[in-house]
Amino acid sequence: AQKVTQAQTEISVVEKEDVTLDCVYETRDTTYYLFWYKQPPSGELVFLIRRNSFDEQNEISGRYSWNFQKSTSSFNFTITASQVVDSAVYFCALGGGGSNYKLTFGKGTLLTVNP
């Protein structure tokens, strides 16, 4: 069975602080995919990134960066110089190869960025 753990239920920071959201996963698949989704207060789910299990390169997109480490089964998400607009619930998700592309989601981390 696949499992995703987001141990941080809620995080509160002040604007311009850096913040890291943790994600730890469990899977027996040798090929798998990891995702991050953002859910702002408006409620929609927005895709942020997909990472394949065979590609451990870290990725940076503007103020967002992702650190994928297979050795620790982690896929952490860092927001640099946070802004109020980053306030949202962030979900980490895991999908296995050949699983009808089902995703298993973590419980989410509520990030509040205060001005």
Add this chain to the structure above:
Amino acid sequence: DAGITQSPRHKVTETGTPVTLRCHQTENHRYMYWYRQDPGHGLRLIHYSYGVKDTDKGEVSDGYSVSRSKTEDFLLTLESATSSQTSVYFCAISDAGQPPSYGYTFGSGTRLTVV
């Protein structure tokens, strides 16, 4: 164009009544999914479809049924609604092309309240 729409967006129903939620896509994607989102639980898979008339259960399928008679529509039915089914329901679609694009596009969600 949204590509995926859910209806209704909001619904209040009484305990014991049947309820059907509709997910409609215009992307011709093979895979469709129904998730429910509850505080403290993240997103949990109810049912999914991997083709017309091909469906399977997710982790929280009890009390729910689905049907997919054509590619674009995936219906979720609560046969006899209970208060525990009060939730926000999300539909998602996925295109498993070669290589699989593997990532969901979510609908806007349906907020269902069972009183």
